[in-house]
Structures are given as structure tokens and as C-alpha cells.
Amino acid sequence: MDKIRYFDHSATTFVKEEVLREMLPYFGINYGNPSSIYSIGRASKRAIENARERVAFAIGAKTKEIYFTSCGSESDNLAIKGIAFANKNRGNHIITSKIEHHAVLNSCKSLEKMGYDITYLNVSSSR
Numbered sequence: 001m002d003k004i005r006y007f008d009h010s011a012t013t014f015v016k017e018e019v020l021r022e023m024l025p026y027f028g029i030n031y032g033n034p035s036s037i038y039s040i041g042r043a044s045k046r047a048i049e050n051a052r053e054r055v056a057f058a059i060g061a062k063t064k065e066i067y068f069t070s071c072g073s074e075s076d077n078l079a080i081k082g083i084a085f086a087n088k089n090r091g092n093h094i095i096t097s098k099i100e101h102h103a104v105l106n107s108c109k110s111l112e113k114m115g116y117d118i119t120y121l122n123v124s125s126s127r
């Protein structure tokens with residue numbers, strides 16, 4: 001029997017068993033809003049901060065450098081606009097391609113409305 005091959009890992013992928021075990025309590029028992037003041041929310045907040053510390057340690061970063069986002073689009077938006085705003089004094093020209101993900105293109109269009117100079121490059125075959 002042929003083995004099934006999954007090639008869309010950029011969209012979604014399976015959750016590793018050890019990650020699922022860590023997360024399971026927060027899907028059904030400790031589901032509190034981490035921004036709230038009640039105990040179940042504070043427990044969720046502690047878990048997020050613990051995860052932030054673990055990720056930072058694993059990659060040699062500072063905890064204040066770790067941000068959790070809900071999806072790739074939110075991450076693209078945060079990265080592009082964050083870099084643009086942080087480096088505004090160094091210029092406002094951004095270069096991207098016309099075939100980028102909509103999250104990238106929409107972030108660039110938003111920056112364009114704010115006065116940034118965006119260049120959208122065509123792409124061509126390497127043949």
C-alpha cells in the first residue's frame with residue numbers, strides 16, 4: 001500500500017504528541033482568559049509566561065523578544081509593520097514580490113497608505 005504524503009505544512013500540520021499533552025489542560029480544564037484577574041485566567045497567564053521562557057531559552061533569546069500570534073497572517077503583519085515602524089528613520093522603501101501571500105501584500109498596501117514607498121517586483125521563470 002502506498003504511503004500518503006502530505007505537502008501542505010505551510011498551511012497546517014499535525015501536533016506532536018508532547019505538545020498535545022502540554023496543551024490538553026488548556027483546551028478543557030484551564031481555559032481561562034490570561035488577561036483576566038480570576039484564578040483560572042492567572043493560571044493561563046502563568047502557563048503562557050512559562051512557555052515564553054522555555055522558547056526564549058531554547059533559541060537563546062530574551063523573554064521580551066518572544067511573541068505568540070494566532071496565525072501566520074498575524075505574524076507577517078506584525079513582522080513587516082514592526083520592522084517598518086522601527087526603522088522609519090532609516091528610510092521608507094520596502095521591496096516585495098507580486099506573488100507574496102495576501103498577508104504580506106495587505107501589510108504592504110497598508111504601509112503604502114501611510115506614505116511608505118513599496119516596490120512590487122514581477123517574477124519570472126528561471127528558465
